[in-house]
Amino acid sequence: MFAVSSIAVAQAKTVWVDDQLYLPVRSGAGSQFRIIENAVPSGTPLEVIEASDSGYTLVRTPKGTEGWVSSQYLSETPIAADRLRTANRQLEETRAELAQVKEQLSNVVTERNALESSEASLSDRSQELQEELQRIKSIAADSINLERRNRELREENQKIRNDLEVLTAENERLEASKEYDFMLLGAGLVLGGVLLALIIPMLKPTRKTDNWA
Template identity: 25%
Template sequence: MQKLSLICFAMLMLGLSWGATAEEKRYISDSLITYVHSGPGSQYRIIGSLNAGDEVTLLDVNHDENYGQIRDSKGRIVWLPLDQLSPLPSLRVKLPELEQKVSSLTEQLHNIDESWNQRTAEMQQKVASSDDIIDELKHENEVLQHQLVVAQKKVNAVNQQQDDKQRAVILQWFMYGGGVAGSGLMLGLLLPHLIPSRKQKNRWMN
């Protein structure tokens, strides 16, 4: 009973190993050409060749001879050394993909470069516009400062004229007041002499 269990276990493991090796994708290594045989060994007849990078399907493995049974893209079932199989695509298969990636990255860099140049041009244009605005504001400031200086001079001239007029009015009033005072003084000096003489004349006539 124990032997039967071991036999069943061994058959199960064999089936699992068979299922694990069946229908596995493999790629011919980067050799220029690989010859395939009708059986698991170099003593079997060569029945064709495969190119480097060809995709094949691994069907079985002969560990004693280190050969693998594969099915190629033409549907042929042949044998070849396991060391000529690779689980990864060869460089010949990867090359177009790598070229596509390089082309895509180059295009992205080109787009980034164009975008950067456009942004740089826009920034330069904005800076140039800002410089023009600054120059205009400086010119307007200079004009306003000149106008302010002219206005201040005009105000000073008007103030000077106003001061001259005020001094002239004051001088006129001073002269007028002096004339009035002088006239009053003279009248005050003459009036006493005029009035007594009239009294004496009237008195003498009486």
């Protein structure tokens, strides 16, 4: 219960009408004074203007009425019903905040899972790129080897062509020499034939004339 001071309150404070009451506000500090505001319900906050040792306190109601009420029905704390409503409201606010935190946590978990999935995809893509790079390097190496082999083949082909040209020239020379030899042989045979034609008649014995006939 509210303890009433015997001196005026230096600074205004708030008190509440106690549980399950409808407190009348009177024009003076006593039950003999007329009621100027009737049935202030329990839980109503009242601003203390002055306290006295008469058992009454001068207050100001939410409607702005200034009057005296019995101090024994005042409390320095809100009534249990108000405290319960406040506690329930705070509980609902806490539940709402908890639901919001859970939703934020769910979003964070979803984002984390998405990031992990994206990281896995990036890792797979990186592996694919590494394999593709290795394949390109292998192709490039094969291309270099192929180019070197082609160059070697071209050089060998050119060498074969050079050798073929030399052999062709040598063959032509031999053919020309062979024809020349045939010509010499033919000329020799002709000359030999002529000589034989001249010599053979000279080698035949001449017949003597038979003078005894």
